[in-house]
Amino acid sequence: METNLLVAGFGGQGVMVLGKLLSHAACDSGQKNVTFFPSYGAEQRGGTANCYVVISDDAIGVPVGDTMDDLIVMNDPSLNKFIGALKPSGNLFVNSSIVKEEIKRSDISVVKAPVTELSLKLGNPKVLNVIMLGVYVGYTNIVDEAVVEEVIARQLGKNADLIPLNREAFHMGLDIGKERRKA
Amino acid sequence: MARIFMKGCEAIAESAVRAGCRFFAGYPITPQNEIPEYLSRRMPEVGGVFVQGESEIASVSMVYGAASAGCRSMTSSSSPGIALKSEGVSYCASARVPMVYANISRGGPGVGSIQPAQMDYLQATKASGNGGFEMMVFAPASVQEAADMTYKAFDYADRDRNPVLILCDGVIGTLMEPVELPEMKTSEEVAAIKNSKKPWSCIGHGSDYATRAWIQPGQWSTVTQQQENEKAAALYESWRKNDARAEEYLTEDAEVVITAYGISARVSKTVVDILRARGKKIGLIRPITVHPFPVQSFERLDYSRVKAVLDVEMAIPALMAQDVEKAVGDRAPIHTCLCSGGNIMKKERVLAAAEKLFELVK
Numbered sequence: 001m002e003t004n005l006l007v008a009g010f011g012g013q014g015v016m017v018l019g020k021l022l023s024h025a026a027c028d029s030g031q032k033n034v035t036f037f038p039s040y041g042a043e044q045r046g047g048t049a050n051c052y053v054v055i056s057d058d059a060i061g062v063p064v065g066d067t068m069d070d071l072i073v074m075n076d077p078s079l080n081k082f083i084g085a086l087k088p089s090g091n092l093f094v095n096s097s098i099v100k101e102e103i104k105r106s107d108i109s110v111v112k113a114p115v116t117e118l119s120l121k122l123g124n125p126k127v128l129n130v131i132m133l134g135v136y137v138g139y140t141n142i143v144d145e146a147v148v149e150e151v152i153a154r155q156l157g158k159n160a161d162l163i164p165l166n167r168e169a170f171h172m173g174l175d176i177g178k179e180r181r182k183a
Numbered sequence: 184m185a186r187i188f189m190k191g192c193e194a195i196a197e198s199a200v201r202a203g204c205r206f207f208a209g210y211p212i213t214p215q216n217e218i219p220e221y222l223s224r225r226m227p228e229v230g231g232v233f234v235q236g237e238s239e240i241a242s243v244s245m246v247y248g249a250a251s252a253g254c255r256s257m258t259s260s261s262s263p264g265i266a267l268k269s270e271g272v273s274y275c276a277s278a279r280v281p282m283v284y285a286n287i288s289r290g291g292p293g294v295g296s297i298q299p300a301q302m303d304y305l306q307a308t309k310a311s312g313n314g315g316f317e318m319m320v321f322a323p324a325s326v327q328e329a330a331d332m333t334y335k336a337f338d339y340a341d342r343d344r345n346p347v348l349i350l351c352d353g354v355i356g357t358l359m360e361p362v363e364l365p366e367m368k369t370s371e372e373v374a375a376i377k378n379s380k381k382p383w384s385c386i387g388h389g390s391d392y393a394t395r396a397w398i399q400p401g402q403w404s405t406v407t408q409q410q411e412n413e414k415a416a417a418l419y420e421s422w423r424k425n426d427a428r429a430e431e432y433l434t435e436d437a438e439v440v441i442t443a444y445g446i447s448a449r450v451s452k453t454v455v456d457i458l459r460a461r462g463k464k465i466g467l468i469r470p471i472t473v474h475p476f477p478v479q480s481f482e483r484l485d486y487s488r489v490k491a492v493l494d495v496e497m498a499i500p501a502l503m504a505q506d507v508e509k510a511v512g513d514r515a516p517i518h519t520c521l522c523s524g525g526n527i528m529k530k531e532r533v534l535a536a537a538e539k540l541f542e543l544v545k
Contacts, residue, residue: 037358061452061530062453066529066530
């Protein structure tokens with residue numbers, strides 16, 4: 001079983017951190033193979049950023065695939081650019097606070113979450129990516145949520161006072177993801 | 184050993200430290216910046232020295248100096264920066280000073296693109312500087328291999344008193360993967376490597392003139408220059424017999440054999456698996472050392488079965504294909520599947536190229 005995920009958005013939305021947190025969690029949870037490949041170049045806040053994550057039970061040959069099982073988009077340009085790469089019956093995760101365009105494909109599952117608004121409700125717009133990570137993990141159950149929580153505490157925990165906020169953000173996303181899974 | 188999730192460049196940097204490298208000098212360029220970045224923090228922790236030089240030439244020259252004193256030393260850069268380092272590398276090769284350097288290669292020629300590519304094959308394997316010297320060149324296809332090869336590269340460099348190159352494409356350098364890092368050498372082991380096993384190093388070995396160490400990147404005498412070149416040539420020849428390495432994957436009954444290194448090999452291996460699942464007899468030869476080139480792996484092929492060889496590279500024109508042609512000769516036709524300019528080799532393209540070959544040879 002191999003899952004190809006692409007995470008895309010504006011530079012500054014925490015797209016890379018989202019992908020890395022998920023990848024660290026996959027690395028930590030047993031013998032799964034995982035690769036993380038970032039877009040790189042003239043990266044800047046407000047520019048475009050994306051990363052490819054592959055999680056597999058077998059050796060991973062191609063870290064940057066053409067066809068995605070899952071796609072997370074944080075803004076409209078990312079939706080337009082990458083929607084075509086999502087395979088039929090794939091999962092699309094949308095930051096519905098920012099993405100306003102209509103999603104024209106009907107052969108995919110769409111999970112909308114207003115993560116920018118939710119992060120503002122939590123008092124810190126920077127945690128939108130951690131909320132979205134929660135949505136993704138809650139919906140797909142691709143890695144154990146407890147492992148992700150440990151990774152968040154470890155990676156973001158240089159400032160220990162930020163751990164409760166990020167934990168809350170992650171759980172907020174998890175609840176949305178699990179709810180949508182049931183539906 | 185615990186698995187750590189690490190970037191290729193960082194794994195190279197940490198493995199160098201674990202192998203006992205205590206001097207690094209470099210200069211920034213994408214996509215290898217994580218190596219100097221990592222070592223700028225790590226070297227002081229182990230009592231080593233990190234220098235960001237004022238240029239590529241300055242930093243490789245500092246490595247030449249530190250390595251001349253017996254210290255395991257390293258530099259790194261990416262394609263155009265590696266070209267600038269050629270002077271210092273040639274000096275190290277001429278003076279027979281061991282050092283390790285990494286090329287996290289990007290598009291070319293010239294400044295090229297900052298995206299991953301495999302355009303430096305000929306430079307790496309044939310002429311990394313003036314004067315016809317050779318080096319062992321390792322081509323990792325995973326973060327794990329990048330770590331392991333860097334660690335071993337220091338042993339090869341010391342064994343041969345010669346530079347060793349890690350030729351790592353920008354994908355493997357930038358990719359993050361789980362990795363088991365090689366063992367950390369103790370400070371006693373590092374000191375022993377530096378002091379007791381290098382009678383040639385310029386650290387002062389007593390007062391006897393006969394044992395005085397002497398590092399020089401050239402000879403005044405035409406006679407000794409030729410003698411040095413003959414000694415070097417004998418060393419290079421020994422590699423071809425003893426040190427060429429390749430992964431041979433499902434080649435025994437193969438009718439089509441793909442050959443590729445680095446990230447291209449990894450993509451190609453996936454294609455081999457896909458086609459094998461469809462009953463196609465296809466295999467892969469992946470050079471692990473691109474110099475010495477693993478000619479033996481091509482010698483071992485059963486050419487009564489092999490109908491075609493497919494050379495897959497992120498380079499236009501094809502570069503490794505020149506070595507493949509030499510190794511295969513007229514025993515099988517060689518086709519290519521190439522991309523360049525910064526695109527990562529697509530599985531679909533390799534698959535289509537391989538399928539086309541099966542049609543051709545039917």
